[in-house]
Amino acid sequence: MESEKLEQVWRTVCDQVKSYNNIDPSQINAFFSRLQPQAMSEDFLMLTADNDFIKTWIERHYVDFIKQALMDLYHTAYTVVIEVDITAESSTGGQPRAETRAETPVQNPPFEGRPPFGHPSPGAPSSGDMRNSADAIGGRDERSPGEEPHRRREFAEPDSGRDDFPAPFNAYDDDDGGEGPDGPTSTLTFENFVIGDSNRMAYSMAVAVAEMPGKAHLNPLFIYGKSGLGKTHLMRAIQNYVHETMPSLSAIYVDSAELLSDYMEASAAHDKEKSSYKNFKTRYEEADVLLIDDVQYLQGKKQTLDIVFQIFNKLTGQGRQVVLSADRAPKNIDIDERYKSRFNSGGTFDIQPPEIETKLGIVKSFVEEYKDNEGKADFAIPDDIQMYIAESSSSNIRELKSAVTKVIYQMTFFNQPDLSLDDVRSLLENHFSGGPSKRLTIADIQKEVETFYKVSHADLVGKKRTRNIIYARQIAIYLSRQMLDLPFNDIGKKFNRDHSTVMYSVTNVEEKMKESRELREELEALKQLIREI
Known part of the structure; x- marks a missing residue:
């Protein structure tokens, strides 16, 4: 089939898939833009993906929809094969090819990167797990989230003693989670990271590192941005992806505060021959992928920085991957120039505050996850309320999530399903940071x-x-x-x-x-x- 006609057929198939119930068109725009049709016959379609991550995700969640679309359009059962375009993967470092993006039916979708609703990500907690854990990511009790004072009397506050409050899915959170510093963190994945223009490059580079740890031009990978924008989510997603796809590799995540505490304990006796000190250093030196969060907290901690630098040099020298995050660029961290230079020697990418469209997408994702986890298919937050939350919240996604949670609580647990926009303004009047x-x-x-x-x-x-x-x-x-x-x-x-x-x-x-x-x-x-x- 001629290339131009093949592209047209593929666009028709994409449109058909987007017309199905329980399919989010923005998800199709996001994922299918990473596919390229290569060949088609009477009952066969071959597509290529620009990396293995996209190939696997499409095969898990969308191949049946593609086959159904082909059946509906051409009344023939098709075999659909997806392969990885190695040349695209190696030339782009895991990013979508420019020509593929140009062919996307709808540009700049408001949010991307989540699994289709009704298809939970691998290892995601059940609704029961989510309810029993007040915070699905960090395990902390957030059953009465947000700022409390001066709430109007007609809006009841959640009773923190109740254990049946839902915990809507937390698509962005810089809190760590899972089973300890080097345990799996299945709730923080690439699939449930909401992509927008503000974080697209950092996301693509994180995917590239997760798929091929240790590539020189992205080692170290340094991600920076304000608190609450998703840095830790990306780092945990890398760790989770490595655990799932390359279980023979050791991927260790550690927060700088924890690293500092471990070091102080290990060196308390100032005896570098102590087994505790050796164990401290060995643990990190044996990592295949080492992820250190919030490195700005190591400012002024010269001895810890020296140890981190030794571990850093050893790992990168052996071709093992280091990923760092901070709330500012390396040049703005008050540390020795040699550290700045080494931290900046690989790939350095920032995450900007999310656009309104991305924040709105995150709001929608919270609502949909709540519906899925609680089995409430008919639940809905009106569009004007969703937009108000997106426009009023700061760049910190925790604050946005907390606002959505409050509205859900008010509508469900306090039996006010018909909340108006004015009601929500009153409910959240003291919630958003920055005040007026x-x-x-x-x-x-x-x-x-x-x-x-x-x-x-x-x-x-x-x-x-x-x-x-x-x-x-x-x-x-x-x-x-x-x-x-x-x-x-x-x-x-x-x-x-x-x-x-x-x-x-x-x-x-x-x-x-x-x-x-x-x-x-x-x-x-x-x-x-x-x-x-």
Whole structure:
């Protein structure tokens, strides 16, 4: 079959699959964009995936749907074969090929990466397990989540003594989980990581490392971003994937605080011949994949850093994989320059605050997981309430999850299934961090900046490049980023600028603030005016 016709047939099959009940079209967009049709005959279809992870996932969860679509369209039983395109995998490091992405029927789906609803990921806890564990990821009691004070009387607070509260699926959480620092963590997988533009590159690189640990250009892999954006989820997903697909390899995850505590215990007697010290070092030196979380906490801990550096050099020198995470880039961690250089010597990728679309996707994923785990197929949170939660929450996904949990509790356990948007605003009025600033918009900030610097809105978002307009524009962009915690792309749309221009503006203001006390005071005055809106 000609290539162009084959592509058309494949698009038709994709559309047919998306039309089925219990299929989320955004999942099809996400996963099927990683497939390429290669050959088709009367009863045979061959597809290639760009890595083994995608091949396995499609075979587990979507092949039957593809066969059904072919039967419905052509009234013939088809054999569907999926192979890995080795050239694509090696050339992209596990990322989708550019040409495949270009052929995706719908670009930039709002969320990706979860298993289709009704198909739990391998090893995922049952609904009973989820109910018995107040937090499905970390095991901590979060049955009355979020900030408590000053709730309106008509909204009852969850009784922390009850043990039957549901624990909606936690797609993002930087808490660790599972069975200890080197145990399996089946709830944190690549399948249930919600992908968006803000984390797509970090996700792709984590998948590449999980599939082929020790590749020089990604060793070490360094992932950084603010707390609650999913760094630990990706690290645990790597560990989980290695445990599942390469059980002969040792994959050890450790948080820096735990690592520091272990080291202090092992070296308490300052005797490096003690068996406890040897056991401490040997455990990490024998890892095939070592994942160290929150390395910024090792600032000022010179002896621990020296040991970590020795272990780091030994493992990478032997071609074994090291993965590190922090809440900031290596260059911004206050450690010796040689550590920064080595930490930055492989692949360094950041996770930005999620876009509104991604946050909305996460909200939907929580709701769907609650429905699946509790067997409540008819349960629904109205779209306007879901959007309100996505728009009002900060970049921290724990806060978003907690808000969804509160709404679910109110609707189910306190028998208020018809909550209105106004009801939810009251319920969550003290929930979101940042208080009133979270109700601000970019338009509010633009208006105050325009008044403060005496420039028009048309000039602020237009093409004029006189010095005073550029200055006001960069200040407005900086404040939008700092006060609203929005992604660069979202800010850029409101200023008719692209992602790189917004990044430059923010960085430029930050650099000038270091040198100018006057600018710092000016910005504080502006922030105060904006907060008073």
